[in-house]
Amino acid sequence: MSWPIYLALKQLFPSGRRLPFFTIISVVGVGLGVALMLVATSVMGGFGHQIRQMIIDTQGEVQVRARDSIRDLAGVEKALAGVPAVAAYAPYAQGVVMLDHDRRPGFPVIQGYDLARIGKVIPLERYLLCGSLDDLDDDAVILSSLLAQALGVGVGGKVSVYSPLMLERLKQNEVLLPRDVRVAGIFQIGHQQLDSSTVVCSLRLMQDLYGLGNTVHGYNVRIQPGANEDVVVAQLNAALPPDVRAQTWFESNADFQAVLSFERNMIFFLLTFIIVVAAFSITSSLLMSVVRKTREIGLLGALGGSTRQVAVCFCVQGLILGCAGTAAGLAFGFALLRYRDALVHLIASQTMGQEVFVKFYQFARLPAYTAPRDVVLIVVFSIIASTLAGLIPAWRAARLKPVEALRSE
Amino acid sequence: MIEVLRGIDFELHAGESVSVRGQSGSGKTTLLNVLAGLDRPDSGELWWNNEPAHLLSLGDLTARRGRFLGLVFQAYYLIPEIDALANVLMGARVVGPVGPTERERAASLLQRVGLAERASHLPAHLSGGERQRVALARALMNRPRVILADEPTGNLDEHTADDVIELLLQVCAEKGAALVLVTHNPAYAGRTGRQLVLHEGILA
Ligand SMILES: Nc1ncnc2c1ncn2[C@@H]1O[C@H](COP(=O)(O)OP(=O)(O)OP(=O)(O)O)[C@@H](O)[C@H]1O
């Protein structure tokens, strides 16, 4: 081992003595920064994953759509059946309607599903809070929870549905009366926007409301587990009629995904400053150590050590502190993630009470997903920052002339 | 700008011992620094072992110094984080890799200065005299041709100082290293082969 590295290690971890205070402080500083970044990006990643799961649960991995509506159902279904990686598919039609219950209006998006087939694509029953899917017929709807709350209606209640078709008919001096339907159930997905403005009904009802006849707006497609969405989409697009296109869930929600990833990158960027601050604390403690060790630095020069080696000795101290702090931070961060539920519940019960918390945040478990890429980024960044932090002290040390250093008091 | 040394013409022969005395501020430390190549004189030449050290680059000069010279200071300058043996080894570490040969040599030097059983003690746990003896062992680590000692007993009580000077003279003679000893004590100066006095920058 060359002496700069040897001495760097000995100065940080002296043999037979307690760890120097400054080593502990620097390692803890970097460690806290790394742990915080790890936890924050993991929880963000967890939300991302949960949202992805929610989108896939409510739309399928792939959607097949035409510019307006699909007429050639048989042709599309033939193409869908021809791709082996497609596990299930079901047609849907969707649009905006006005609901009214007791003079309380709502303007949700209504989803019409082929009830016989949708179960294989979208696990509707999993999100059902009350009521039953079996009660859903062509004269019934299922409301999302917040919408039901806003309308003040429960299972078995009645709501009137007004569709844009009524306005169109009105222009031709025809009056179409609103459809009175039963509330067959209430569901909750765990997503504020979806839960406040979604209605599910049968495909037939939706086709009637919008005057679609036998056409549909598209197909939700579930693919075989492990199959690649992009490959399936490419295969489908080769087989589908030209005016009908397949898209992955990611493409269908590109705007939303962009916002999500912007948010993630922003948080990542902001949190890097925590590590920068920790790195500055390394700089200041190493600078102090250079001042404290001025005469020893002079001695090393007198013994035959080059200025470059003296500089390396201090740079390496930054590197070692960075590595140790990063390792400690990863350990602490993963421990926090491992016991996050216990922690969240502890904090929640101390501050606001468990029920309020679950109600308010819509989840009982804090999601977490740690992307290996993020871990690598955090590790590389914190080690580089710590090493750079050693540069200024190293430069100061290298600039000391042995004669002057040895004369200093 | 002050002129510290003037017209110094100093030659040191192999194995010789020389003492330098002089008032405080007369330039003794400056003279040793110039001899050690730590300070460059404004004019003049410095020859080490028939080599023109004044012509070497700073890097070469530094590397050469580590092997050619051993330095002993008034304030010992031991590294506090490592034990006595490691401090002795540091002399070798700085100029090249250390192996079992170097370790053995360091241990035997420590034994020679009478500190075999204190090898694993940190400098903070050694007395002043013991620290100076560790520093002496470190200076001898690379088999230097010359030892430059700047008031090595300046921080020691009389009795301990006698022991250290005794050891210094003996070991230098044994190892065949020439010695330049800066001291205030005429008794110590009297024990060297040649005695010089520095007065107002002039060596006599
Ligand atoms: N870096 C420097 N800048 C300015 N003057 C210096 C410097 N180094 C030494 N001097 C001056 O040079 C003169 C000689 O100093 P030096 O340290 O060689 O004296 P000395 O003989 O070793 O004294 P002492 O016995 O007190 O150690 C002193 O007047 C000192 O003030």
Ligand SMILES: [Mg+2]
């Ligand atoms: Mg002096």
